[in-house]
Amino acid sequence: MxxxxxxxxxxxxxxxxxxxxxxxxxxxxxLKRSLARALRxxxxxxxxxxxxxxxxxxxxxxxxxxxxxxxxxxxxIVEKTIPGTVRALNDWDSESGELxxxxxxxxxxxxxxxxxxxxxxxxxxxxxxxxxxxxSSVFRKSGRQIKKLEREAAMNAFIGLNADWNTPExxxxxxxxxxWPAQFRYTAISLDNWKAWxxxxxxxxxxxxxxxxxxxxxxTLYHDLSNMSASDLSALATSSxxxxxxxxxxxxxxxxxxxxxxxxxxxAAIEKGWTEIxxxxxxxxxxxxxxxxxxxxxxxSERTDVGVEKKPENxxxxxxxxxRTIFLSMVITTSCILLGYPIAYLLATLSVRSSNLIxxxxxxxxxxxxxxRTSAWKVLLQQQGVINxxxxxxxxxxxxxxxxxxxxxxxTIIAMTHILLPFMILPLYSxxxxxxxxxxxxxxxxxxxxxxxxxxxxxxxxxxGIGAGSILVxxxxxxxxxxxxxxxxxxxVFISNRIAYHISSSLNWGLAAALGSILLVLVLALYWxxxxxxxxxxxxxx
Amino acid sequence: MKFTAGLAGVFALSTVxxxxxxxxxxxxxxxxxxxxxxxxxxxxxxxxxxxxxxxPYSEITGVEIVNDESSAEAxxxxxxxxxxxxxxxxxxxxxxxxxxxxCDEGLAMEINADEQLxxxxxxxxxxxxxxxxxxxxxxxxxxxxxxxxxxxxDVEAWNGAVPTDICAVFDTATFPGKRSLEKRPINNxxxxxxxxxxxxxxxxxxxxxxxxxxxxxxxxxxxxDDVIWWSAGAETPQLLADSEALMGxxxxxxxxxxxxxxxxxxxxxxxxxxxxxxxxxxxxxxDEARTNRALHYIKFATDTQRLADQSKYISYGxxxxxxxxLVGKHAELGIDMAPHMPxxxxxxxxxxxxxxxxxxxxxxxxxxKFQTWLAQ
Numbered sequence: 001m002x003x004x005x006x007x008x009x010x011x012x013x014x015x016x017x018x019x020x021x022x023x024x025x026x027x028x029x030x031l032k033r034s035l036a037r038a039l040r041x042x043x044x045x046x047x048x049x050x051x052x053x054x055x056x057x058x059x060x061x062x063x064x065x066x067x068x069x070x071x072x073x074x075x076x077i078v079e080k081t082i083p084g085t086v087r088a089l090n091d092w093d094s095e096s097g098e099l100x101x102x103x104x105x106x107x108x109x110x111x112x113x114x115x116x117x118x119x120x121x122x123x124x125x126x127x128x129x130x131x132x133x134x135x136s137s138v139f140r141k142s143g144r145q146i147k148k149l150e151r152e153a154a155m156n157a158f159i160g161l162n163a164d165w166n167t168p169e170x171x172x173x174x175x176x177x178x179x180w181p182a183q184f185r186y187t188a189i190s191l192d193n194w195k196a197w198x199x200x201x202x203x204x205x206x207x208x209x210x211x212x213x214x215x216x217x218x219x220t221l222y223h224d225l226s227n228m229s230a231s232d233l234s235a236l237a238t239s240s241x242x243x244x245x246x247x248x249x250x251x252x253x254x255x256x257x258x259x260x261x262x263x264x265x266x267x268a269a270i271e272k273g274w275t276e277i278x279x280x281x282x283x284x285x286x287x288x289x290x291x292x293x294x295x296x297x298x299x300x301s302e303r304t305d306v307g308v309e310k311k312p313e314n315x316x317x318x319x320x321x322x323x324r325t326i327f328l329s330m331v332i333t334t335s336c337i338l339l340g341y342p343i344a345y346l347l348a349t350l351s352v353r354s355s356n357l358i359x360x361x362x363x364x365x366x367x368x369x370x371x372x373r374t375s376a377w378k379v380l381l382q383q384q385g386v387i388n389x390x391x392x393x394x395x396x397x398x399x400x401x402x403x404x405x406x407x408x409x410x411x412t413i414i415a416m417t418h419i420l421l422p423f424m425i426l427p428l429y430s431x432x433x434x435x436x437x438x439x440x441x442x443x444x445x446x447x448x449x450x451x452x453x454x455x456x457x458x459x460x461x462x463x464x465g466i467g468a469g470s471i472l473v474x475x476x477x478x479x480x481x482x483x484x485x486x487x488x489x490x491x492x493v494f495i496s497n498r499i500a501y502h503i504s505s506s507l508n509w510g511l512a513a514a515l516g517s518i519l520l521v522l523v524l525a526l527y528w529x530x531x532x533x534x535x536x537x538x539x540x541x542x
Numbered sequence: 543m544k545f546t547a548g549l550a551g552v553f554a555l556s557t558v559x560x561x562x563x564x565x566x567x568x569x570x571x572x573x574x575x576x577x578x579x580x581x582x583x584x585x586x587x588x589x590x591x592x593x594x595x596x597x598p599y600s601e602i603t604g605v606e607i608v609n610d611e612s613s614a615e616a617x618x619x620x621x622x623x624x625x626x627x628x629x630x631x632x633x634x635x636x637x638x639x640x641x642x643x644x645c646d647e648g649l650a651m652e653i654n655a656d657e658q659l660x661x662x663x664x665x666x667x668x669x670x671x672x673x674x675x676x677x678x679x680x681x682x683x684x685x686x687x688x689x690x691x692x693x694x695x696d697v698e699a700w701n702g703a704v705p706t707d708i709c710a711v712f713d714t715a716t717f718p719g720k721r722s723l724e725k726r727p728i729n730n731x732x733x734x735x736x737x738x739x740x741x742x743x744x745x746x747x748x749x750x751x752x753x754x755x756x757x758x759x760x761x762x763x764x765x766x767d768d769v770i771w772w773s774a775g776a777e778t779p780q781l782l783a784d785s786e787a788l789m790g791x792x793x794x795x796x797x798x799x800x801x802x803x804x805x806x807x808x809x810x811x812x813x814x815x816x817x818x819x820x821x822x823x824x825x826x827x828x829d830e831a832r833t834n835r836a837l838h839y840i841k842f843a844t845d846t847q848r849l850a851d852q853s854k855y856i857s858y859g860x861x862x863x864x865x866x867x868l869v870g871k872h873a874e875l876g877i878d879m880a881p882h883m884p885x886x887x888x889x890x891x892x893x894x895x896x897x898x899x900x901x902x903x904x905x906x907x908x909x910x911k912f913q914t915w916l917a918q
Contacts (some may be wrong), residue, residue, distance in 0.1 A: 122646035133907035135900055140646060235699070314756070315913045324917075382786050383720075407770055490916040491618055498913070504618040506906050507643065 045091045065520070066273070072513035075291040078283070081124040082111035084189045084220070086287040094281045097303055103223040105263035105274075107186060109149055109215035114193040116143035131293055131302070132282035132510050138273030145270045151215030153259040154222040161250050163219075168210055173243040183232060192219040219261050226255055240529070281305055294514035318515065321495040326522070328412060328494070329477040334415045336424040336473045337466060344428035344465070348435075359429075366422050374486050377415040381406040407489030416477055417488045423476060424469035431465030468539045471530065476525055493521060568602055575632075575831040577606050578839055580757060582635040584611030586799065590855035591635070592605040593873070595843040602842075605835065616640060620649045620825055629827045632836040638819040641681035642902055650680035650823040651833070660845035662864035671846070674820055676896050682844050683821035683861035685852065688884035688893070689729050690815035692782055692797040693717075693789035707892075708814035709737035712761065714768055722778045722790030725771035727912035728901060729791065729816050732894060734761035735815060746900045755908065757872045759915045771916070782808050794884050798857040802875065802882070812889040816896050819861065834851045859885035862913055 025034045071414060081087050084107035094101040096150050115121035125139025158165040171191070181188035185370065194213040198206050225233065231240040232257075234246040285303060286293065293303060300316040309317070343362065347355045365373060380386045383402045391397045405411060443453035481496035488494070495515060502512035530536070580596065582588045588611060593655050596607045610631065612619055623629045636644065644650035653659070655676055659668035669676060675683045693705050703716050710717050711733065723730050728850050735745050735754070738761045746756035762769075772778055776790035778802040794815070800806045822844070824836045843850065849860035850868035857879060860866060869880050880886055884893075 123648055126643070126646050129903065130906055134903045136646065136902045140899075140902075151820040312915055314759075315910050317910055317917060320917055382784065384784050384786050485773060501909075504615050506909070507617060507621060507647070508906065 028194055028302055028338075042498050068513045068516050070513075071293065071510055072294050072517045073290050074510070075286065075293070076289040077124055079289050081115050081120050082283075084108075084109065084111050084186055084193065085283070087189070088186065089280070089284045089287065092280070092284065094277075094284050098275065098276060099264065099275060100280055102260060102264050103186075104229070104263070104463045105267055106216065106219045106223055106261065107190075108259075109146070109151065110190045110193055110220055112142060112146045113149075113214070113216055114197040114200075116195050128282055128286055130297075130506075130511065131286060132279060132375050135273060135279050135282065138271050138279065141271050141441070142267065142274070148264065149266050151219060151261055151263075153219070153261045155215040155218035155253070157258045158218055158221070161245060161254055164247060166212060168212055170247055172211060173247060177236075177241055179232075179236060179244075182220070183228060185224070186252075187217065187221045187224045190217040193217075215261070219263070221371070222255070222258055225251065226258075247532075248330050257524045276436045278371070284303065294510040299509050299515040318495065318498065321493075321498060322518070322522070323518075325478055325496070327493045328409065328416075328492070329474050330475045331413055332416045332420060333474045335413065336421055337470065339417065340421055340424035340428055340469065340529075341462075341466075343435045344425050344432055347425070348432035349428045349437075362425050365418070370419065370482065371486075373419060374415055374483050377411070377418070377487060378406060381411055381414065406487050408490040409488070409494070411487035411489065412484050412492030412494075415483050416480060419483060420476055423472040426464065427468040427472065428465040431462055431468070435461045463534070464538045467530070467534050471527070471539065474526070478519065478523060551808050568716065568842055568860050570601065571834060573831055574605075574835040574838055576604075576835075577608065578632050579608045579610055579630060580633045580635070580839075581610045581612050581616060583613045583892035586856055587795070590852050591843075594851035595839075595848055598848070599839060599842055603838075605839075617643055617649075617856050620644060620646060623825070624649050624827055627827070629825045631825055632832055633839060634823050634825060634830065635684075635820065636681075636823055638677050638681060638821065639898055639901060639905075640819065641823050642678045642898055644823055644825075644903070645680035649826055651826045652679040653682060653824065653837070653840070655682070658841060660841050662846050662862065664864070666864065668844075673866050675861050675864060677819065680823050681819075681821050682823075683819040684844060684849060685820050685856075685858035686817055686861055686885050687820060687858045688794045688815040689724070689791055690794050690797070690884070691789055691791050691811040691813075692778065692800065692806055692808050693811055694782060694785065695809050697788050700788075705811050706813065708733050708811070709813070711789065712737045712765055714765055717789065718768075719780075720768055720786065722770045722772050722781050722787040722792075724791060725773045725916070727908045728764060728896075728905070731758040731908065731912070732816065733814060734758040736894070737761065738870075741859050742874070742894065745894075746897050749904070749908075750899075755911055759911070760791055762915070782806065786821065791910055794882075795857050798882050802857075802872075802877065803832050811887075812884070814894050815884055815892075816894045817884065817891070818896055820858075823863065853879050853883065857882040859883040871906045 088104040088107040125136040129136035233252040239245040292506045388402045655669040662671045778790035781787035846864045850865040854873040
């Protein structure tokens with residue numbers, strides 16, 4: 001009875017299923033599921049096939065672009081190189097008109113000691129120099145002198161109070177106390193600095209647990225203690241932790257009479273740049289790990305202590321270059337359309353034999369080195385060049401009136417139009433090729449003139465090709481750099497020339513990244529506009 | 543290249559003699575790599591190094607030297623290599639300003655001249671032999687070159703006037719026609735100030751002020767329509783040869799080849815030539831064997847004889863004082879090289895000293911102002 005009921009229910013269930021899922025395949029699996037499985041397999045196979053390309057694009061394109069975008073705001077170098085100084089500067093009011101306190105200078109001495117040991121102080125100097133010209137030599141010169149700084153005053157005062165301060169055990173006691181590191185934040189940084197310095201100076205053999213730190217750390221300890229509230233101080237001296245209490249006994253009373261290491265005076269003697277408030281303001285301004293200063297510089301602005309301001313007129317460079325780049329790229333794209341359209345038309349309408357010849361002529365420059373083509377234009381266009389010679393010989397211009405066609409915008413436009421022309425002709429040609437000649441014949445048979453038939457029938461059919469060619473040419477030209485550099489003189493160079501300068505010459509990669517990011521956003525914005533106006537679906541490459 | 547088979551024969555003879563003496567002096571390299579990648583500028587300059595340094599060194603030590611011609615992008619590439627933790631270069635030829643930047647960035651190692659370089663034949667320590675030319679702790683200079691002016695000698699419009707000093711560049715009334723100048727502020731702003739009445743020793747003090755920069759650019763403004771700006775050292779020689787420019791600045795070795803090797807109607811205007819240095823650095827981040835090899839090579843390649851040998855192939859002055867008397871004849875043309883050296887007393891009557899420290903501080907700032915001025 002039970003068995004038969006079960007059987008029944010199973011039967012009805014499978015029946016229901018079959019009814020819900022439609023037909024079954026031969027081996028009893030519902031067709032839908034089988035189909036889905038087959039499709040999934042298909043997709044997986046397709047994914048596997050494109051996997052190498054995907055990985056390649058990811059590694060060589062997406063990742064570098066991400067890295068570039070990040071570099072344009074990344075600025076951890078200041079915090080990493082002078083961590084104590086950056087923290088100590090938080091308490092300094094940059095508008096007070098006064099130099100930072102002795103505590104900041106003590107932190108600077110401490111940070112610089114390690115930085116020059118591992119040779120990163122000059123790198124920081126070059127970084128800040130981008131925003132504060134002149135500071136790189138301040139860092140370079142200070143690095144050489146830093147070892148000579150007198151730094152024993154605070155140390156000797158501690159030892160004078162309690163000789164135990166000259167033992168590694170004192171530091172073990174301090175770092176094991178409950179107030180460490182919360183109340184000794186700068187000392188903690190300093191101790192880490194010292195350990196890193198020791199490892200670099202002495203190699204791995206040196207054991208920091210068996211040594212006392214250098215004077216800078218004692219000076220920092222003094223400053224940490226001086227900045228504590230009276231109650232915190234006395235809590236240390238009367239700590240229930242007996243060794244801690246022993247170390248700090250007498251310290252609260254003696255602190256006020258501690259001699260100063262006078263790092264401020266010592267730094268001033270090394271390099272007067274440390275006494276200039278602008279330099280300190282720049283360091284403080286540039287201390288955040290993420291920063292907009294590169295982007296501001298890329299749009300000819302800077303952050304001063306009163307906020308974001310336009311740079312002085314004689315330093316505004318980039319906005320003009322961006323505008324010029326876009327303007328010239330548009331001119332180049334337009335001239336490519338004007339010159340390429342008739343050629344593409346010829347290619348599409350002539351007999352295969354003659355069109356092949358033209359196609360070879362179009363492609364031939366493609367196979368020639370870019371530099372050779374650009375240099376050839378120099379020979380042609382220069383004032384003592386072929387074209388001018390010819391014009392003088394024919395008598396169109398006088399010897400004195402030779403035309404200036406290179407080392408200016410004209411040169412850039414001519415050379416770039418020539419170089420990018422194939423990118424316009426080829427998409428145009430492949431679109432024109434698909435337009436049936438019967439359209440034109442039909443239009444004419446209905447009484448349209450040649451011009452009318454062309455504008456109403458033929459031209460609208462080629463818009464997709466113009467769109468594709470224009471996008472190709474425009475995007476290529478907006479990022480071009482070698483041709484403008486060689487034939488552009490001063491008025492025909494692009495923003496990419498400055499990006500190249502900052503990458504390879506000034507090493508200001510952050511600014512180069514910011515300029516590049518802006519260029520990327522500009523291109524995307526123009527692409528989006530194009531999509532809204534013309535529609536990207538209308539773009540046809542063939 | 544210009545160096546023919548005949549030259550190779552002459553050279554082979556001289557190498558044999560040279561190798562014999564050098565091999566005795568050169569101690570073996572302990573714990574050293576067997577391969578050396580050397581980066582330089584390419585062209586005639588690399589060739590002079592190949593003849594004077596690389597070939598003799600390979601012959602003595604059997605080390606294979608790989609040449610890379612990337613010096614123009616050396617600073618950027620070294621930084622990228624350093625970030626990727628994969629430095630593939632052992633010895634890199636750079637100009638002094640780049641060496642300072644590499645040193646600043648921690649990308650070049652410090653080299654102690656007296657401990658790690660050969661002394662002069664008379665025992666003078668290397669630091670004294672190089673003297674003031676050791677402008678950076680990481681940099682061993684090889685040559686002194688200068689950026690100077692060349693002019694065409696056949697210009698009718700000049701009515702027989704001959705440029706005698708640097709201010710001819712700014713004198714478009716006497717010397718009409720195009721001049722070519724480098725598309726960067728360095729050298730140009732100094733010349734502009736010199737020709738605007740600023741004393742040589744005050745140039746950098748004046749340039750440190752905003753008014754000084756304005757003054758220099760205003761002076762350059764008086765000739766802006768007559769200037770073709772170049773960015774590659776080969777451009778001025780080409781422009782002069784084509785009469786596209788009638789005078790122009792470039793490196794003295796380039797002008798040497800235009801005048802002496804190609805026999806163009808061009809002459810040198812040595813006045814206010816700006817001395818600069820080119821030399822070696824060793825990148826940081828090499829393993830010990832490679833560092834040892836690089837140091838071993840540099841000790842050999844920067845000794846007194848080797849530096850003098852290089853001047854047989856190119857008209858740049860050796861950076862060691864002790865090499866100067868050994869400068870001989872051009873290996874191919876057989877002419878005396880000494881009169882073509884920028885350091886020759888006759889040529890060096892009025893020279894301008896490039897201030898590395900100042901430019902390291904102000905280069906980016908002034909470049910922005912200069913480029914803005916250019917774009918106006």
